[in-house]
Amino acid sequence: MQPRLQDIANELGVSAATVSNALTGRGRVSPALRDRIRATALAMEYRPSPQARALRTGRSGVIGLVLPDLSNPLFPAIAQAVESAAAAAGFGVLIADSRGDTGTQTDALRRLERQGADGIVLVPRRGTRLMAMDLPVAVIDTASTPGNTAASDHRGGGALAVAHLADLGHRHLLFLGESRQSLVQSDRIAGMRAALTPQMQAETLWLEDGGDIAATRATGIIATSDLHALTALTTLHRSGRRVPDDVSVIGFDDHAFGRAITPALTTVAQDTQAIAGAAIASLAAQLGGAPAPHERIFPMTLTRRGSTAPAPNPNTET
């Protein structure tokens, strides 16, 4: 059986309370005894019972992570970052996948609460209305979301992509989104639009409307995600246009497959580490009694790979 606090106490002829004080460093224990206690605790491979500690202190050391859909390539990166930030802060991470549905999302939040999570990191399903919870919550979405805690500067990211293509001499762009409902996507496209120079023009194609990517005459395509960039890239290939020779393509979020394809995908990435860290820090602060820190926005970075190149000579076009 696992040794308990009392076992260590018996071993040294002291009380369990003293052992607790020595290990947590909170009470008053003489330095000499403290060291002896720590040494024997180590020797006996003592592990405090998380359940007992949780019961007494009201803190489980576990936070919940609610994601819209793990099978969407966008989210595992966030999950990974949150997990590692949480682990670094001494928290475990309970996951819950809301599978797209906002109802399931509510269930997931309730379930995590029931399971004793100390706080929750929520990546909200689009169109979610935050319900009142008696747990600290950190929201990762966009600056446009009320109650948002940490997010990337999606507009700035969009601007980065446009600036990159502008530098390469592109004048005619296509912005590729999937759903107008997604705040992240519309923020990115808003940023793109705002960064256009007077010499440039751009059209926007929403995949939810249908429409043929290959029909465009744009020389640069910026998709709101790597997934749609991939669609663009393969569709273009198939219709005989070459990437990046004829058309340049940029994606978002730096998914693994972007490096697996030929040409590799130029992409605008989030600093998921920083965002996850900020979310966890916000929870930790709230748990420590501090008010929720204000929203933090992190810049995105563009990674240039093979899918972008200087615009083709206009003379050979038309």
Place this chain on the structure above:
Amino acid sequence: MQPRLQDIANELGVSAATVSNALTGRGRVSPALRDRIRATALAMEYRPSPQARALRTGRSGVIGLVLPDLSNPLFPAIAQAVESAAAAAGFGVLIADSRGDTGTQTDALRRLERQGADGIVLVPRRGTRLMAMDLPVAVIDTASTPGNTAASDHRGGGALAVAHLADLGHRHLLFLGESRQSLVQSDRIAGMRAALTPQMQAETLWLEDGGDIAATRATGIIATSDLHALTALTTLHRSGRRVPDDVSVIGFDDHAFGRAITPALTTVAQDTQAIAGAAIASLAAQLGGAPAPHERIFPMTLTRRGSTAPAPNPNTET
């Protein structure tokens, strides 16, 4: 404050133990009182404290999930399936990402144990040696792994892919793997090899060795994952070979991007739901005192999409 068992007891003038018995249905309570108790518990929105229950019963209702790498497109699907199977069985899921490293994997296992997981679902890093744990563990890997609990029939999956190409008249195949160390990959390729008909020939290319995919004269390529299939597909496109007109390509695991590309990727998928369900069932059985059920192997299924077509006419080749 949350109502406690005692609060409900006071409300009805009974003892806390009776309330506990009524709610869990374990002790002896008259049906009439049981219903009254349940009704008031509902009315007072009573939620049992997971920590107190865990402390008393020694069961936390949480299982750990250890994955090699969430950023690898292969694993989120498994995570999602495990999460939903666990939720259905009333378990929460604590995730831990071992980030490739076997050392981190060991740490992750220890951490989950410390955090009070009742059991663990482990998708082992290649080359992992299972250490003895005093927790029930379910392993999801391959039938070739000693101690495996649930897995796909990877050999059978490989055979399916070969049979599909054989049906389409392909005679010369290329098998594309990444690492020989991966049991999953080598099992899949072994299955492919075994399914070759006498008229067929095949070469194997391991990406860890380097080598040019486009250099092959095979008319059918089977990659051990969608990711490598994607590499093959785009590399072929780039070198002027058309998919599926000149070369057919098959991947594994049915990742989301396989449907986003043009042509959509024919792929061999695992029944992740069934596997996750079996893993959770195994843990539940072990927690219930039963011996670990024997290994379960689930068939894979091939989904035909646009990347496979009849072999080109040999006359036009050469």
Place this chain on the structure above:
DNA sequence: ATCCCCCGATTAATCGTTAAAGCAAATTGC
């Protein structure tokens, strides 16, 4: 020498739930 204070430890009370034992009343068996 006396008083006081603070250090260093102990005691005891909780946290909320459940398992086991106990006990009176109601029911059964013969």
Place this chain on the structure above:
DNA sequence: GCAATTTGCTTTAACGATTAATCGGGGGAT
């Protein structure tokens, strides 16, 4: 009709940690 169960509920005692309250004693100040 009386002993033997069964029923329905209560009491008691943990589970393993934290923490407020307490207490003895050594040392410094007066």
